[in-house]
Every structure is written in structure tokens, then in C-alpha cells.
Amino acid sequence: MKKSLFLITFLFIIYQYGSSMEKITFRSIGKVSANQEYDYNTPLKQLKSEQARLVIDHEYAEALLNINECEYLDVVFYFDRLKEEEIRLSGKTMSGVERGSFASRSPLRPNPIGVTTVRLVGVNGNELTVEGLDALDGSPILDIKCCDTSIFARGIESDAVHLSLLKADPRMEINNNIANRQADLLLIKAGQLHGHICPGLAMGVMAALYAIDFLEIDAAGMNDIKVVCEARNCLTDGIQFVTGCTFAKKSSFTYSPTDDVAFTISAKSGKSIRLRAKDDAPDIIKSISDEGNDKAFATLALPFEKLFDISIIE
Ligand SMILES: [Zn+2]
Missing domain, CATH: 3.30.1330.130 (60s Ribosomal Protein L30; Chain: A;)
Known part of the structure; x- marks a missing residue:
């Protein structure tokens, strides 16, 4: 398969001065390998309960150096099976609440990009086994980042109620x-x-x-x-x-x-x-x-x- 086929183009519609559009091109760095029977109708919980593999293209293997030191990763991937006409800016969440797409994790959003925090279970060459991914088999991977939870830690340390309890005991x-x-x-x-x-x-x-x-x-x-x-x-x-x-x-x-x-x-x-x-x-x-x-x-x-x-x- 030609390398150019791995190129995925997204249209980021940015209204600059009210009129112009900017087109940004991303490159797939690999593919998700997961249960092939699942599709967008599979319950999220079921999707996330099974291990998946992130198969990274050999040309990006160097970027995996010491990735085993990151127990949690943020995986950025593309919802490649969504159709342009399905994209909407708001809708009902799984709990039935009406929300804008920026206030939810719905795949139906202006740029169909998924970001999920997963646990790294194993590394085998250019393949990562992960837990907690909700991407379908074959989804193009755009990026992987070592997960940063420092903002949550800061929240715990500065939680007024928690601090007052700790001051007392x-x-x-x-x-x-x-x-x-x-x-x-x-x-x-x-x-x-x-x-x-x-x-x-x-x-x-x-x-x-x-x-x-x-x-x-x-x-x-x-x-x-x-x-x-x-x-x-x-x-x-x-x-x-x-x-x-x-x-x-x-x-x-x-x-x-x-x-x-x-x-x-x-x-x-x-x-x-x-x-x-x-x-x-x-x-x-x-x-x-x-x-x-x-x-x-x-x-x-x-x-x-x-x-x-x-x-x-x-
Ligand atoms: Zn010691």
C-alpha cells in the first residue's frame, strides 16, 4: 500500500476575520488493532474492557524510546468511519443529557478526533498493548503522549476541604x-x-x-x-x-x-x-x-x- 494512502486530511474550519478557512494536514503514525466485531454501536464500556494494540509504523518506531516508563498514555486517533453528514455540534450524551460536542466525548464533532487515556500493558517492538482504549479496529493513530495528570494532583493538594481535614489530623x-x-x-x-x-x-x-x-x-x-x-x-x-x-x-x-x-x-x-x-x-x-x-x-x-x-x- 502506498505511503500516501496513510495520509489523512482534516479540515479544521477556523474562521479568520470571519471568512477564510485553514486546512491542516496530519499524518497517521499507525493503526489500532482491536476486536474486529466491534463498531460504533458497541457499548463504550465493552470497547474499553478489552485490550487493544497500537501498531506503530516502523518509520516512527524511534519515537517509542523508553515509552515503557509511561504507565498511562494519551492516544489521539481519528474516527475514520464517520461520515461528514453525521457530524453535529450538539446532541444527547449516553446519559441522555443534551450537550455541545465540546462539552462531551461524542465522536460526532467538527474534527472527528478521539483522545483517550489508556494504561500501557506491554511493549513489543513497535506494538503497544493497552487497556481502556475506545477506538475501533483499524482506526488511524495520530499521536501518543505520556499522560500528564499533574493538574489533578494539584487539585487534590489544594482542595480546601481535604486540606482542612489534614490540618486537623x-x-x-x-x-x-x-x-x-x-x-x-x-x-x-x-x-x-x-x-x-x-x-x-x-x-x-x-x-x-x-x-x-x-x-x-x-x-x-x-x-x-x-x-x-x-x-x-x-x-x-x-x-x-x-x-x-x-x-x-x-x-x-x-x-x-x-x-x-x-x-x-x-x-x-x-x-x-x-x-x-x-x-x-x-x-x-x-x-x-x-x-x-x-x-x-x-x-x-x-x-x-x-x-x-x-x-x-x-
Ligand atoms: Zn531503603
């Missing part, structure tokens, strides 16, 4: 994560204190959560936890972060060094548990095939008893 989010046993989120947040995310920090988070579970410490009891710490390493930061017992709070944290990497965690009830990292824990972690930060998150999924000796102190 700076550990609100952490305690919610503990209540919901969200070890992965706690590891990310502990990483903000620790400076990096590592398997040792993950073990500290695991040990603290295990103790909170075992000692049946509820939200009210979090302020009464006490820690006796026998080691000063990455685990210590994980323990401090999750329990809230820190070097600065002398009444809740005692540093009593021994040759063990161990922590005794106590509840107000007087019940205590000593958790000692097994000597072969580093070897077990080394055997995890994931690398970098993924190794730390994979550590969270290891059986607790494989990593720690558990002693109950009544």
Missing part, C-alpha cells in the same frame, strides 16, 4: 490506608519519608501492619502504640511511618540495639509482639524476579511468616 490519610490495609499506598507514602522505595521499607510496612492486625489495634488505639526498635535500617522507617512511633516521640519509641533486625510492638492492652526479620529474608527477596521499585511492591505479597520470626509476648 495530619495522619488521616495514613490511618485510612491502615484501616483499609492498603500496604502499597503506605509503602509509597513511607517512601516520601525514607527517600526511596525498597524491599526493606516494604518489610517495615508489613511488620507494622501485621502487628496492628495481630494486636487488634483500632483507629483510637493508634496513639497508644509503643515500639522497641533493635535495628536502625530501612525497615525502621517503614515501622515508624505506619505506627506513628518515631525517634522524636521518646515515650512511644525506644531504640535498644541488638544483633537482630527486630521490633517489639505493643498495644495499650499490654499485649506485645516481637517481629524479627529472618536471616534468609534478603535471599528470599533477591529471588523475586521483579527489579527496582517493583521488587519492593512484590515483597509486600510474600507470605509474612517467610520473612519474619514471630514471638508473642503476653
